[in-house]
Amino acid sequence: MTNLNFNCVQCGKCCHDLKLPLTHAEAIAWLRRGGTVEVLCEAIPWVTEPDAADAQATHKRQRSFPTQSGNLSIRVIVVLAAGFAGPCPYLTEERRCGIYVDRPHVCRIYPAEVNPFIALAPTSKKCPPEAWESSMPFMRDNKIVDAQIQLHTTLLRHEDQLDVPLKARACQLLGIQSASIANEGFMLHRPSNATLLAALEASLIDSDAPGSDWELATNQSATLSVLHQVGARPVYIASNAEGASQYLGFRPDSPPDAAIA
Ligand code: SF4
């Protein structure tokens, strides 16, 4: 059982260099304020339905929508994220949040984890050691102590599920149909702010499930080969290629032979 003490020292490090995950409503608000939002897509091959008792599979199912890549059944997870290098556009010179009352859920719960299957590890967080040397209880027996953080974590998980059909519809409206393979990287799409805002607003009115055929992007030749074999629609794409779409691979590029590509 994990017990952790923590007290924010207001260093501002958690407000820098982020892809800040936003709910559908938060993304609309962020865009209406003039901010930039990116669309990250990852796909999970979903050939057979996992056992209902598999809590982790249930969590993934609730966060994703079913679709196809060629002959392969997949589920796609879409994350809307405010991306910025350096400080958040709303971080003030006094290292305060300039939209404190309206700040996203994920800002309210930091450094707690949203994903219930990821254990909170201080070394994976931006908070300096002195924040963890506090005498204030933060986690007791693996449970977050603060009621507000508990509340916003619950709300965030709930909204994440409710947003799935809205994000699916928005992708359809935007013509976004390429995703990474989960745990290999992310396929990142950058529609213009105006185009994305219009699609997110339209998805509130009409959120029919898409019947599209997704392309699966990978920077791994072995993955490309397997996806070809199972009848999916794969494409090799090198990491960090510039453009409206970008592949963010977790591993170095492993290009395929020209014959397979
Ligand atoms: S919205 Fe506020 S709390 Fe969240 S990253 Fe920006 S400045 Fe920090």
Ligand code: SF4
């Ligand atoms: S990085 Fe941690 S200690 Fe620093 S402002 Fe963010 S939550 Fe507080």
